[in-house]
Amino acid sequence: MxxxxxxxxxxxxxxxxxxxxxxxxxxxxxxxxxxxxxxxxxxxxxxxxxxxxxxxxxxxxxxxxxxxxxxxxxxxxxxxxxxxxxxxxxxxxxxxxxxxxxxxxxxxxxxxxxxxxxxxxxxxxxxxxxxxxxxxxxxxxxxxxxxxxxxxxxxxxxxxxxxxxxxxxxxxxxxxxxxxxxxxxxxxxxxxxxxxxxxxxxxxxxxxxxxxxxxxxxxxxxxxxxxxxxxxxxxAGINSRGELAQAEARWQHKRRAQAMADGATLIAPETVWFSWDTQLGRDVTVEPNVVFGPGVRVADDVVIHAFSHLEGATLESGVSIGPYARLRPGAVLKKGSRVGNFVEMKQAVLGEGAKANHLTYLGDAEVGAGANIGAGTITCNYDGYFKHKTVIGERAFIGSNSALIAPVRIGADAIVGAGSAVSRDVGDGELRLVRAEQLVKPGWADSFHDAMKKKKAEKSGK
Missing domain, CATH: 3.90.550.10 (Spore Coat Polysaccharide Biosynthesis Protein SpsA; Chain A)
Structure with missing residues (x-):
């Protein structure tokens, strides 16, 4: 049967x-x-x-x-x-x-x-x-x-x-x-x-x-x-701004607890603010007063220093940012790269091991692996009507206080001298200096100071 x-x-x-x-x-x-x-x-x-x-x-x-x-x-x-x-x-x-x-x-x-x-x-x-x-x-x-x-x-x-x-x-x-x-x-x-x-x-x-x-x-x-x-x-219903703030606080409290349970270190949890879709890997360290806007993806072994703000950004493993870094939508930091204090990125890729440690803006840019971006460097990506792209090759060195006027391409292993305003492509391995000729007048400053002091004394005596 x-x-x-x-x-x-x-x-x-x-x-x-x-x-x-x-x-x-x-x-x-x-x-x-x-x-x-x-x-x-x-x-x-x-x-x-x-x-x-x-x-x-x-x-x-x-x-x-x-x-x-x-x-x-x-x-x-x-x-x-x-x-x-x-x-x-x-x-x-x-x-x-x-x-x-x-x-x-x-x-x-x-x-x-x-x-x-x-x-x-x-x-x-x-x-x-x-x-x-x-x-x-x-x-x-x-x-x-x-x-x-x-x-x-x-x-x-x-x-x-x-x-x-x-x-x-x-x-x-x-x-x-x-x-x-x-x-x-x-x-x-x-x-x-x-x-x-x-x-x-x-x-x-x-x-x-x-x-x-x-x-x-x-x-x-x-x-x-x-x-x-x-x-x-x-x-719990939300009917007022006060109740909205209470709901936000409850949500954030639970999200912080979840982040730590999943293997992230929050140095001062109550000061970290997450978005609904924030993704953190394991062994991520988040220092105080960090804000995650929507669209942030953080891989393992990342350090986010204090007072940084991230939105629409992707951080691969071994990355370090901040303090006071701002990553805007489209910012991608490849493995082991770093941005430091007061660096802003938008629609930009920082290549593996590349660095932008101080006071820099990278917008509509592609930075090759191992490149070093000096303090005060900016990519001039907007002409008032359209955005343009800057491409920086692998291992390139951009000197401090440089302006890269897009569209422009800096070749691999190239060096841009400090204080340069670069508006034309730089070839691989080239050195580019764009500076006005320096004028030197020996003794001029001493004469100027003497004249001004004399004039000031005459005015005071009247």
Whole structure:
């Protein structure tokens, strides 16, 4: 007798994401939409979308009101925009996604654009509970803050929700519970809009609360459930500049800890600021007051000295920069190269083992391996209309206080004398001096000083 073939694995349930972002964000006092304010150099909405993307949603809907055009520009077609106008509460906001979700059958995650750090694992926990044995129509994400403040409350037995109540409508006994409503929900698509259609606005605010779909389902004798996060920070909303700064501080604290756990040394961690996409290798040393802008990639065994600022830069192994170095987008430092204090690079490559140790600007430049760039050297890359490139060959030596007027090419092993303004190519192994003839007048300075002292004495005697 042959055994039966194993059953094929169950196909994952299709998922749709609905993000509420229709609020005016008046407490931010900004022309920029609230959910587009950056944390770690990235709009808070993008942080949320990145986490949600780990669940591979089939559809994404952003419910917008004020600032809709800004959201459309940021999203660039990655999500459907549903308009909520006027804003009549969270339940009314989700209802505006109905057209965008027409024909969709699966699970719906309801998130908030100003709650950007909900982990993908937390979202999965909510969805897993939605598919539990009792098949709840709605799963609410709850949390237990130290201070419950004005949060709505979840009245529950175990993980079964008996009632949801907004703070303004809660009794003193209900406010005494510590289990609070984050506002995030997982709902079966076949239930979502049928429940919303039955939600009224007979409450202190006169609004249609999303939380009331739980109460409506309970009245039908169905069981809704709560999933509780163990990290209250991930459901903290951002409504003001102060809360934005607090969210930035929390993000930076976690990122610094991660950098050290991954093998980087931060001499003064609290003074180092990371971007959302900063990549650090092992045995990287970061001294105090270093700022990483977006797009920085740092390999192993790199030293970043104090007060340096990096953005859009790539540092290969063994590189050393700073103190007070500025690396702008397109800066690439090859293995073992070095830039020192007050050196700026943009759209420039510093070859393997090359050095620019002091007071130098390298823009739109390619510097060969082993080259030495003297103090005060600049590449004059912009003519007022166009950018031009400077190419410096391997082992070339550029004397201090030189101006390389692009487009120009300095050959391998060439030497440019200090103080030169080079506007024509220099061949391999050549010496190029571009200086005015020096004029020497012996004794002239002594005569000048004597005359000036005499004139000053005559004036003083009057």
């Amino acid at each position: 042959t055994s039966a073939a194993p059953s094929p694995p169950a196909m994952p349930t299709p998922l749709a994401i609905v993000i509420l972002a229709a609020g005016k964000g008046t407490r931010m006092k900004s022309d920029l939409h609230k959910v587009l304010h950056p944390i770690a150099g990235r709009p808070m909405l993008e942080h949320l979308l990145e986490n949600a993307a780990q669940l591979a949603p089939e559809r994404q809907v952003v419910v917008a009101g004020h600032g809709r055009e800004q959201l459309e520009r940021e999203l660039g077609g990655r999500a459907t925009i549903a308009l909520q106008e006027p804003q009549l509460g969270t339940g009314h906001a989700v209802a505006q996604a109905k057209t965008a979700l027409e024909g969709f059958s699966g699970d719906v995650l309801i998130l908030y654009g100003d709650v950007p750090f909900v982990r993908a694992q937390t979202m999965r926990t909510m969805l897993d509970r939605l598919h539990g044995g009792d098949q709840p129509p709605v799963v609410v994400l709850g949390f237990e803050p130290e201070d419950a403040l004005q949060y709505g409350r979840i009245i529950a037995q175990g993980d079964r929700i008996e009632r949801m109540v907004e703070h303004k409508d809660a009794t003193p006994e209900q406010r005494a519970t510590r289990l609070c409503n984050s506002g995030l929900m997982a709902v079966r698509s076949q239930d979502l809009f049928a429940l919303l259609d039955r939600v009224g606005n007979d409450n202190a605010q006169g609004e249609y609360y999303l939380t009331d779909i739980v109460n409506v389902a309970n009245e039908d004798g169905r069981t809704c459930a709560v999933a509780v996060t163990d990290d209250s920070d991930e459901v």
